[in-house]
């Protein structure tokens with residue numbers, strides 16, 4: 001298993017966000033993690049990257065418990081590629097320099113090799129020609145792809161995407177989704193995708209997990225999800241404001 005979560009409870013600011021979470025993610029799979037805003041999707045990811053320690057239960061990545069000690073945690077994080085919705089590109093570096101950053105920071109490869117790797121990664125996202133452009137010169141979709149190239153710079157076997165489609169138009173969304181799928185397949189990765197974009201994401205997912213009301217309310221294939229009759233899941237899929245999910249039960253402002 002790439003990720004194995006058992007009996008996990010996560011708390012923030014003294015409040016239980018998720019409880020009794022059991023989840024096993026096989027290597028090579030693409031898992032979509034869905035659920036209403038504020039249900040704890042990003043919180044779950046932060047337990048996988050070790051940013052947040054479990055209040056109870058365990059999280060294992062590639063068979064190892066996520067370490068608490070800083071040095072070991074940094075080692076683990078090199079093996080997890082993360083793409084956040086903000087992209088996080090440095091504005092005064094070119095696309096190529098942004099992609100080179102993790103290689104320069106975490107390896108002592110000679111500059112010529114770094115250059116070659118950067119070219120390969122940019123090629124993998126279809127942006128070799130954009131190497132010398134600055135982030136402000138890139139469209140939203142291109143910037144997201146540069147961030148993706150940077151996330152795979154160290155060849156991490158596990159990829160984590162938190163809302164990879166935010167702010168993108170339907171065409172750019174399609175490009176990013178097929179890229180995520182293709183990279184997963186060709187590089188033999190395992191991918192976790194947190195998203196509100198159910199209809200764009202399910203086609204490339206092997207598996208869908210729905211989180212609501214502090215726990216996992218569905219875990220199965222996309223086809224099972226779409227065929228499901230569970231009112232909670234239906235409410236989420238169909239975007240109905242009234243139903244078993246209290247949509248504004250956990251507003252962000254409450255946490256502060």
Ligand SMILES: Nc1ncnc2c1ncn2[C@@H]1O[C@H](COP(=O)(O)OP(=O)(O)OP(=O)(O)O)[C@@H](O)[C@H]1O
Nearest residue numbers: 012013017037038039040041042043250251252255
């Ligand atoms: N640093 C924090 N301190 C305290 N509470 C937090 C913190 N971060 C998140 N929360 C709370 O934890 C809950 C889950 O947040 P989380 O960001 O995981 O939700 P989400 O499912 O990712 O939502 P969205 O879809 O809007 O990104 C929310 O109620 C939020 O207010």
Ligand SMILES: [Mg+2]
Nearest residue numbers: 041042043162
């Ligand atoms: Mg989130």
